[in-house]
Amino acid sequence: GAGVSQSPSNKVTEKGKDVELRCDPISGHTALYWYRQSLGQGLEFLIYFQGNSAPDKSGLPSDRFSAERTGGSVSTLTIQRTQQEDSAVYLCASSSLDGARQTQYFGPGTRLLVL
């Protein structure tokens, strides 16, 4: 595809339910990042993938959050037993090479609302 895509664009769920958020990076991009954008919290890093491995999971807020990446492409962020404080916009980004100089390209985000 031409850019990073994410689905669903919006998700409303009830407290306690599990949700899965999907990210399709730009074809050929090996590095993939998940960020969360919360009101009053700004943008925070969640997890980083290089290929299918996740060398940095330091931003995941709790063990209810997990992510995987398969085939070096699509990534899924899963939130189990959702809580109201999980409500945020979840952004995915990818870059072509792993390195400081590379620009990250962001998807449109998934807006999650936990009732």
Added chain:
Amino acid sequence: AQSVAQPEDQVNVAEGNPLTVKCTYSVSGNPYLFWYVQYPNRGLQFLLKYITGDNLVKGSYGFEAEFNKSQTSFHLKKPSALVSDSALYFCAVRDIASGTYKYIFGTGTRLKVLA
């Protein structure tokens, strides 16, 4: 620790006037600095980056940024603001220390260009 500060929550400017959105940084080693813009209900769009070389970096939509090492600043500028420039602007530094190259974002500055 690497960090970025955007001291202004909001900047108002009249259409046609020059605009400046401020960003200061704190890094160990060489700074890799980025500006992104976010329009309502959309993901982050890359504007420009400083890696090395000329201190004045030109980017998309007529924006430019000046890297000032002595003041540890990377302010975003545009000579003549447009109403369509109204958006949320984020400054980011690449986290070199962690080895993952994730972004560390500022809290964002909302730019309002008044007609």
